[in-house]
Structure formats: C-alpha cells, structure tokens
Amino acid sequence: xxxxxxxxxxxxxxxxxxxxxxxxxxxxxxxxxxxxxxxxxxxxxxxxxxxxxxxxxxxxxxxxxxxxxxxxxxxxxxxxxxxxxxxxxxxxxxxxxxxxxxxxxxxxxxxxxxxxxxxxxxxxxxxxxxxxxxxxxxxxxxxxxxxxxxxxxxxxxxxxxxxxxxxxxxxxxxxxxxxxxxxxxxxxxxxxxxxxxxxxxxxxxxxxxxxxxxxxxxxxxxxxxxxxxxxxxxxxxxxxxxxxxxxxxxxxxxxxxxx
Amino acid sequence: xxxxxxxxxxxxxxxxxxxxxxxxxxxxxxxxxxxxxxxxxxxxxxxxxxxxxxxxxxxxxxxxxxxxxxxxxxxxxxxxxxxxxxxxxxxxxxxxxxxxxxxxxxxxxxxxxxxxxxxxxxxxxxxxxxxxxxxxxxxxxxxxxxxxxxxxxxxxxxxxxxxxxxxxxxxxxxxxxxxxxxxxxxxxxxxxxxxxxxxxxxxxxxxxxxxxxxxxxxxxxxxxxxxxxxxxxxxxxxxxxxxxxxxxxxxxxxxxxxxxxxxxxxxxxx
Numbered sequence: 001x002x003x004x005x006x007x008x009x010x011x012x013x014x015x016x017x018x019x020x021x022x023x024x025x026x027x028x029x030x031x032x033x034x035x036x037x038x039x040x041x042x043x044x045x046x047x048x049x050x051x052x053x054x055x056x057x058x059x060x061x062x063x064x065x066x067x068x069x070x071x072x073x074x075x076x077x078x079x080x081x082x083x084x085x086x087x088x089x090x091x092x093x094x095x096x097x098x099x100x101x102x103x104x105x106x107x108x109x110x111x112x113x114x115x116x117x118x119x120x121x122x123x124x125x126x127x128x129x130x131x132x133x134x135x136x137x138x139x140x141x142x143x144x145x146x147x148x149x150x151x152x153x154x155x156x157x158x159x160x161x162x163x164x165x166x167x168x169x170x171x172x173x174x175x176x177x178x179x180x181x182x183x184x185x186x187x188x189x190x191x192x193x194x195x196x197x198x199x200x201x202x203x204x205x206x207x208x209x210x211x212x213x214x215x216x217x218x219x220x221x222x223x224x225x226x227x228x229x230x231x232x233x234x235x236x237x238x239x240x241x242x243x244x245x246x247x248x249x250x251x252x253x254x255x256x257x258x259x
Numbered sequence: 260x261x262x263x264x265x266x267x268x269x270x271x272x273x274x275x276x277x278x279x280x281x282x283x284x285x286x287x288x289x290x291x292x293x294x295x296x297x298x299x300x301x302x303x304x305x306x307x308x309x310x311x312x313x314x315x316x317x318x319x320x321x322x323x324x325x326x327x328x329x330x331x332x333x334x335x336x337x338x339x340x341x342x343x344x345x346x347x348x349x350x351x352x353x354x355x356x357x358x359x360x361x362x363x364x365x366x367x368x369x370x371x372x373x374x375x376x377x378x379x380x381x382x383x384x385x386x387x388x389x390x391x392x393x394x395x396x397x398x399x400x401x402x403x404x405x406x407x408x409x410x411x412x413x414x415x416x417x418x419x420x421x422x423x424x425x426x427x428x429x430x431x432x433x434x435x436x437x438x439x440x441x442x443x444x445x446x447x448x449x450x451x452x453x454x455x456x457x458x459x460x461x462x463x464x465x466x467x468x469x470x471x472x473x474x475x476x477x478x479x480x481x482x483x484x485x486x487x488x489x490x491x492x493x494x495x496x497x498x499x500x501x502x503x504x505x506x507x508x509x510x511x512x513x514x515x516x517x518x519x520x521x522x523x524x525x526x527x528x529x
Contacts, residue, residue, distance in 0.1 A: 055433055077435030087426035090525035091448040101434035104444070134528045152434055 002155045004031040004054065004188060008063035010213075011049050023049040025213030026063065031156070031205070034186045036179075036225055038203030040193060040254065046214020047192045051160050054190060055081050067155060077101055080149030082159040087145060088133045094144055095120065095129040101152035119147045122181055139170035146181065156188040163198065175202060176234050183229050196254065200224060200247050201238060208250065210257035218253040222246065309495040314502075317495040327484045327496060335503060337479040341397070342465050345404030349461060352405075353412035354454060360413070361420025362446065378410035382468040386475060395476035400469070407468040408461040415457025419450025452519075452526040459515040466508050481507075 011024040024046040031037050039047045052058045054065050056075040065072045088097055095116045102112035120126045123143040133144055142162055149157055163171045175198060182189055193199050199206055201224050208218035228237045237243055291311060297303045298310025321331035359366040382403055393399035423446050431445045473482025481504050488496035
C-alpha cells in the first residue's frame with residue numbers, strides 16, 4: 001500500500017519584483033494506491049507549486065509532504081513527473097529518453113532497452129523507439145514523456161498540465177490513453193489541469209484550488225473515469241446528464257472561488 | 260525599394276526565403292570575365308592587378324619558394340598549424356571555464372569582468388604587448404591566437420548552459436540523476452549547439468587574427484607570404500595568398516557547419 005500525504009503545506013516566496021507571495025496556504029490531502037487526483041484551478045492558484053513540492057523541486061515554508069510515511073526532502077525516482085512541454089532530451093532518441101532513469105541507475109543496456117520497449121508499448125510507441133524526439137508530433141512527444149516517467153516504476157505519477165499544449169482531438173485521445181494506463185498500472189496520479197471537463201472526466205478525486213493564497217475550496221470524489229473504463233465510450237460518458245451536472249457544479253465552485 | 264514576390268505559389272512569404280542559383284553563377288562569371296578582360300585589354304596595369312591566368316600560373320609555380328621564403332604548401336601548413344594548435348588550446352580551456360561560469364555563481368562573478376573587458380578588444384591592440392612579452396616566435400603567436408579564440412568560445416559555452424530548459428533539469432532530477440549526472444547528461448548536451456557556434460566564431464576570429472599577426476612578424480605563414488611579396492611588387496603572389504587565405508577560412512566554416520548538422524541535428528527544432 002503506497003500513500004502520499006500532504007500535511008498543512010504552505011509555500012511562500014519572494015517574486016522577482018520583490019513582493020512577498022503566498023503561493024500555498026495550508027493545504028492538506030491524502031492519496032493512496034490506485035487513485036487519480038486532479039487539481040483544478042486558474043493560473044496562479046498554486047497548483048504547480050503544489051506539484052513542485054510533491055516532486056521535491058522546492059522546499060515548503062511550513063508543513064510537509066510524506067511518501068509512504070517518509071518526509072520528502074528532494075526530487076527522486078519514486079515520483080515520476082510529466083511536464084507540459086520542453087522536457088524531453090532532443091539529443092536522445094525515443095527509447096533513450098525512456099531509458100534515462102534506468103541509465104542513471106547503472107542498469108545494463110540490454111535490460112534497460114527491454115524495459116523501455118515494454119513501457120513504450122504501453123503508450124503505443126514501440127515502432128518509434130529509434131526516432132528522434134524532435135520529429136514527433138506534440139501528442140507523441142507527450143506519450144514519450146509519460147513512458148519516460150513510468151519507466152522508473154515510480155510510486156506516484158505527477159503531471160503538470162501534460163495535455164495543455166495539445167489540440168482538442170489529440171487531447172481527448174490522450175485522456176483516454178492516460179486512464180487506460182492508470183487502470184493497468186494502478187499508480188497514484190496527481191494531475192493538474194485548468195480544463196473543468198478534463199478534470200471531471202479523469203479524476204477519481206478532485207481538488208479545486210483558489211488563488212492568493214492557493215488553497216483547496218472544493219473537494220469531490222468522482223466516478224466518471226471508472227464509467228469510461230467500464231463502457232469504453234468517452235463521448236457517451238461526457239455527454240451523460242450526470243457528467244454535465246457535475247461539470248456545471250464544479251464550474252460554479254471555480255467561479256465562486258475566483259469572485 | 261520594392262520587394263519582389265517570393266514565388267508563384269507563395270507570393271507573400273517572408274522576404275529572406277530562397278536563392279536563385281543562376282543569379283549567383285552569372286554574377287560570379289561576370290566578375291571573373293571582367294577580371295580577365297581588365298588584364299587582357301590592359302585596362303589596369305598588371306602590377307596593380309594581374310589577370311586570372313597569370314594568378315593561376317603563379318599558384319602552380321609557387322612550389323620553388325625562391326621569392327617567398329618557402330613553398331605555398333609550407334606557408335599554408337605553418338598558418339594552419341598555428342591556428343589549429345591555438346584552437347585546440349583555447350577549446351580545452353575556454354569550454355570548461357565557460358561551462359563553470361554558466362553553472363557556478365562564484366566562478367561567474369570572478370571571471371565575468373575580466374573576460375567581458377578583454378573580449379571587445381581588437382587582438383591587434385594588444386599584439387605589440389605580446390611581442391614585448393613573448394618575442395616574435397611561435398609562443399607569441401600561440402598566446403595571441405589563443406586569447407582571440409578564447410573569449411567568444413568561453414562566452415558561448417556559458418550562454419549554452421542557459422539554454423537548458425528548467426523542465427529538462429527537473430525531469431532529470433526526478434528520474435534520480437545526481438547533480439554530476441545532470442551536468443554531464445543534460446547541461447552539457449544542451450549547451451552543445453551554442454558551444455559549436457562559439458567554435459565557429461572563434462575559428463573565424465583566430466584565422467583573421469593569425470594572418471594579421473603573421474604580417475607583423477613571422478618567418479613563414481600565408482600572411483607573411485603576402486607581405487613579403489608586396490616588397491617585391493609581386494601582386495600575383497599577393498592575390499594567390501589572399502585567395503588561399505579566403506579558401507581556407509571558407510572551408511573551416513563549411514567543416515564547422517557540417518559538424519553542426521552531424522552533432523546537433525536538433526538545433527532550432529525544439
């Protein structure tokens with residue numbers, strides 16, 4: 001059983017123009033195995049600060065993040081991160097990008113290639129293993145990013161608006177792919193988005209953030225992701241009256257918190 | 260000035276798009292023909308500008324070396340040797356120092372004022388000083404050239420460090436890379452395109468400085484050959500020297516561009 005606890009987390013920093021900014025003001029929640037947590041909110045409400053704290057890229061001013069009970073002090077391979085863009089290494093090909101974590105650990109070339117190919121087949125990119133990454137489309141690049149984060153078999157997958165730069169069609173296809181991968185691997189996921197529909201569709205747990213200071217103003221448990229995995233028809237789930245009602249409720253919560 | 264349409268299918272494309280090879284070829288041929296005609300019909304006295312045929316004959320005959328203190332190949336080899344040696348020396352020092360300046364606040368703060376001060380100085384301004392310090396031998400040329408190549412190369416390596424994306428650094432750390440691994444597996448390859456650009460600029464810089472330095476004091480070298488020929492009014496040898504100097508500089512640049520395509524094919528595509 002893996003768990004991730006965010007305990008009364010606050011982050012404060014000085015902005016480049018010298019102002020004191022409270023990015024996060026006392027946020028708490030607990031994730032465990034097989035849960036898909038979505039953080040929703042407009043830009044500047046601390047979602048990325050939240051993710052960076054979990055990843056260990058920045059130190060919280062107060063509170064802490066614990067993975068399996070152990071306090072997080074810095075980044076590590078037990079937390080895989082998928083970024084919106086610019087995170088792949090163009091000097092490496094697709095398979096080499098996916099192998100990176102294994103190479104850093106000194107795993108033999110043969111073994112890491114095997115594991116990279118397994119992970120690539122999960123995102124449907126085995127055929128592209130020797131392609132340069134800069135020749136791939138945006139959607140395929142993000143699939144490489146997901147495979148790369150999964151290759152080190154992390155406890156939790158942290159995703160910072162991974163679909164934000166994709167066109168609408170690719171984005172919907174990627175949402176479905178992510179749910180299938182989540183279903184297969186049963187990993188904890190922490191996913192950031194500012195699309196209400198995406199949040200309601202993907203999340204088993206939803207957190208709505210409000211700005212200045214970033215805090216959670218609305219929580220919900222959802223089951224549309226499981227409905228999709230059972231029925232296999234994303235449009236049917238998204239056009240169902242239940243979905244539309246929840247979507248509007250959440251939208252309402254976002255509006256109230258930003259008013 | 261009017262802007263000509265770019266192409267029948269893309270009449271409103273960007274102004275700097277495409278080439279017209281036949282214009283380039285025609286221009287070159289017209290220039291060559293004018294040069295030939297100016298000598299053939301004595302528009303210009305041969306002392307001022309010998310014709311292309313004469314220059315080509317001189318080029319072929321420059322292997323006895325009686326006028327110029329060595330054969331053309333010897334002069335070219337001397338010049339090439341100096342520039343390559345200085346280039347290697349500069350690369351071995353400037354790239355590590357530039358990278359350290361990029362990653363370390365301490366090194367950056369210590370070296371930045373020094374490099375930024377001497378970088379815009381024309382090497383010919385401190386050439387007399389290097390002559391007093393190191394004489395007129397090979398050491399002096401090596402010092403001068405290494406200094407000329409060092410600055411652009413160090414600064415481009417330093418700038419290269421900045422071209423690594425924060426997402427790439429974060430991704431590497433979250434895949435368990437140590438700081439050392441991040442430097443060698445992420446920062447270094449990310450800086451490579453800028454380092455290669457710096458090498459190209461440095462090489463061009465070194466070459467132009469070298470020829471000038473050889474004109475001041477040298478036994479051998481293309482610059483020396485051109486200068487020496489001028490005291491014998493051998494304009495044909497001077498023209499050969501100038502063409503060879505230009506040809507070598509151009510080949511350097513082509514080689515660096517080829518290297519760029521081979522080593523950093525992703526440049527400008529991410």
